[in-house]
Amino acid sequence: MRVLTKKDVQAVYSMKDAIADDKIALAAYSKGDATVPLRTNIDIKPDNGQSLYMPGYAAGKEPALGVKIVSVYPNNIDKGLPSVPATMVSLNPKTGIVSAIIDGTYLTQLRTGALQGAATDLMANPDAKVATLIGTGGQAPTQLEAMLNVRQLTRVYVSDIDKDRAAKFAQDMTRRFGKQFKVEILPAVDLQKAIRASDIITSVTTSKQATFDAADVKPGAHINGIGAYTPQMHEIPAELVKQADIVIFDTMDGVLAEAGDMISPLKNGLVSKDQYSGELGQLINGDIKGRDSHDQITLFKAVGTAVLDVVVAEKILQAAAKADKGTTIDL
Known part of the structure; x- marks a missing residue:
């Protein structure tokens, strides 16, 4: 399993890359080549927040599978914290084994x-x-x-x-x-x-x-x-x-x-x-x-949509593996 921070992602993957891969992801979605349930939203009313769970799978020549756990806490800005903290978990679509944990906050910002x-x-x-x-x-x-x-x-x-x-x-x-x-x-x-x-x-x-x-x-x-x-x-x-x-x-x-x-x-x-x-x-x-x-x-x-997350995360993982970026963990 490869753990990738924001800095790791930035070293191997650009905004232009993300724009191109978002187009690929949305094209696949509209063709019916993706399985993306509507995300689950949980209201955290005492803290003016929401926690969202976004699973997805994209088929094709380079399949991608994963789930993003993302929250929206507008008041975090006043605390000097990200208002949309998140973690992306990528899985190997052929085995179901976790292949990467990626800084989902930056991934969300990037793919959005x-x-x-x-x-x-x-x-x-x-x-x-x-x-x-x-x-x-x-x-x-x-x-x-x-x-x-x-x-x-x-x-x-x-x-x-x-x-x-x-x-x-x-x-x-x-x-x-x-x-x-x-x-x-x-x-x-x-x-x-x-x-x-x-x-x-x-x-x-x-x-x-x-x-x-x-x-x-x-x-x-x-x-x-x-x-x-x-x-x-x-x-x-x-x-x-x-x-x-x-x-x-x-x-x-x-x-x-x-x-x-x-x-x-x-x-x-x-x-x-x-x-x-x-x-x-x-x-x-x-x-x-x-x-x-x-x-x-x-x-x-x-x-x-989670199809963006899983496709972009998979592309980031491929680039990081090629450049040997991030921290690898044997489970």
């Missing part, structure tokens, strides 16, 4: 950032230059990194309910990515103005109300809803769901079971189910159409 990166790559206008990132928690750095990897952005605004945290995040990310990607990263002093200027909008929050106004979204914008993952969460405006020309999910079953910002417009009759175009894997496989006009508003909604 890459999921948005894959959607942005496939759905946003090629000439997108300005973006807004809403939410500066543990997921935010890889969300930003993914956008920067798939589009030549010149400016990114960052917004958070805590203005000081947004300002610090912008400074930290400027040091980390500014020179590498030749991008200006600024706190969104005026969020409305930032949204109106943005070609790409990514919201990664657990907000129970919309994090921006649909009326401020310009023609041709691409929006990613990455944070809300329960029926009570509504970070994407309902009016935007109605307004969007193309609405694509990571998984149809997952989003319609868990994402309040997509469930409520459907339940309230604001949209009909046929306005939800399908899955990103179907777009990758050529089974549905994506953007065909510069002025179309496109929307991607994700709640996450």
